[in-house]
Amino acid sequence: RGWTSLQAAERRVRSFSGSARVSPVYGPAESQQVVFADVCPLLTSLLDWYNVCILAYGQTGCGKSYTMLGPLSKDKRGDLGIVPRAAGELFRLISENPSRSLKVDVSIVEVYNDDILDLLANERRPAVSGPPWEAPMTKATKREVSPPVRSAEDFVALAAGSLRFRARRATRVHAGSSRSHLIITATVTAAPAGGSPGKWPCTPGQGHRGEMGRPAGGRASPGSPGAQQVREQVHAKLQLVDLAGSECAGVSGVTGAALRETSFINRSLAALADVLGALAEHRDHIPFRNSQLTRVLQDVLGGDAKLLVILCVSPCRKHVAETLQVLGFGAQARHVQRGPAGGGGAAARKPR
Numbered sequence: 001r002g003w004t005s006l007q008a009a010e011r012r013v014r015s016f017s018g019s020a021r022v023s024p025v026y027g028p029a030e031s032q033q034v035v036f037a038d039v040c041p042l043l044t045s046l047l048d049w050y051n052v053c054i055l056a057y058g059q060t061g062c063g064k065s066y067t068m069l070g071p072l073s074k075d076k077r078g079d080l081g082i083v084p085r086a087a088g089e090l091f092r093l094i095s096e097n098p099s100r101s102l103k104v105d106v107s108i109v110e111v112y113n114d115d116i117l118d119l120l121a122n123e124r125r126p127a128v129s130g131p132p133w134e135a136p137m138t139k140a141t142k143r144e145v146s147p148p149v150r151s152a153e154d155f156v157a158l159a160a161g162s163l164r165f166r167a168r169r170a171t172r173v174h175a176g177s178s179r180s181h182l183i184i185t186a187t188v189t190a191a192p193a194g195g196s197p198g199k200w201p202c203t204p205g206q207g208h209r210g211e212m213g214r215p216a217g218g219r220a221s222p223g224s225p226g227a228q229q230v231r232e233q234v235h236a237k238l239q240l241v242d243l244a245g246s247e248c249a250g251v252s253g254v255t256g257a258a259l260r261e262t263s264f265i266n267r268s269l270a271a272l273a274d275v276l277g278a279l280a281e282h283r284d285h286i287p288f289r290n291s292q293l294t295r296v297l298q299d300v301l302g303g304d305a306k307l308l309v310i311l312c313v314s315p316c317r318k319h320v321a322e323t324l325q326v327l328g329f330g331a332q333a334r335h336v337q338r339g340p341a342g343g344g345g346a347a348a349r350k351p352r
């Protein structure tokens with residue numbers, strides 16, 4: 001227990017960020033409900049047509065998947081993570097205004113060894129039938145286009161089904177370590193005025209499903225210059241990201257294929273930090289293209305998207321070096337100031 005109190009930890013986060021804003025710090029026993037309460041307002045921003053990203057970052061075994069998805073065991077439903085709760089909130093908000101004709105398309109991919117693999121693809125083999133690094137090798141382009149998702153239950157079922165195919169492996173540090181970055185994307189599209197869901201100008205797979213390298217969000221509020229856009233077509237993207245954990249190969253004891261995975265994980269996390277650094281410094285060139293991870297996240301890292309980074313850190317003193325590195329990443333994310341939306345910020349969470 002490196003910190004004497006959560007208040008001290010909060011001060012620590014504040015001093016790292018150099019900002020007057022205080023990041024909430026959640027202790028190991030904090031409920032998922034409390035964490036989600038701080039995340040929830042971003043869902044409203046999504047329906048104001050901001051692109052939104054909620055991203056969990058941290059050392060391996062520190063609770064990223066727990067925070068984003070919940071416990072893997074089915075008997076702990078009360079501990080649902082951010083993904084199922086966000087799905088529920090999204091469809092609740094949509095149902096509040098039935099006159100707005102909105103559709104939700106969902107894609108779920110993992111970035112594994114710098115390859116993008118579609119976890120909703122039809123051709124795939126579950127990880128349990130072979131070594132994890134051989135399981136999800138279907139390329140994103142091979143998938144049949146799925147129909148829009150119509151309820152939170154459908155959304156959650158898609159996510160739960162896809163998780164069976166995510167690459168995992170036991171390491172010395174974590175018995176169920178994720179070996180890939182998981183990216184769940186929900187694209188919300190508004191029908192043009194007078195249109196019906198059957199008359200969408202954008203059908204799934206034709207240009208608004210989060211392809212890399214193109215701006216995705218259109219944003220307008222009634223009466224704003226962009227309101228005309230609403231009458232035509234608007235879409236915004238929610239990306240829920242469970243990153244693979246940063247890892248020291250010597251500590252996790254990986255060799256062979258697992259070591260190769262570690263190397264890709266650490267390189268892609270470094271590429272993400274480089275992008276945030278370049279954005280924070282307002283550099284002309286932002287190196288989005290240096291990794292598949294940053295390519296996939298380009299729309300929600302650049303532009304005026306709202307980005308919330310959840311830092312998962314260990315409460316153990318022996319991991320203090322990794323914890324400081326993770327807090328440094330959060331501080332860097334905080335310095336990214338983009339368009340009028342402003343950044344979402346960073347929060348820190350400690351696992352049990």
Ligand SMILES: Nc1ncnc2c1ncn2[C@@H]1O[C@H](COP(=O)(O)OP(=O)(O)OP(=O)(O)O)[C@@H](O)[C@H]1O
Pocket residue numbers: 027028029030058059060061062063064065066067071072174176177178179243244245246312350351352
């Ligand atoms: N706040 C918490 N409350 C209860 N259990 C937790 C909490 N945080 C993490 N855990 C448990 O700790 C273990 C590791 O957590 P998790 O799998 O989320 O780590 P991770 O950061 O995603 O790891 P990796 O990067 O290696 O995939 C899991 O068994 C998880 O259920």
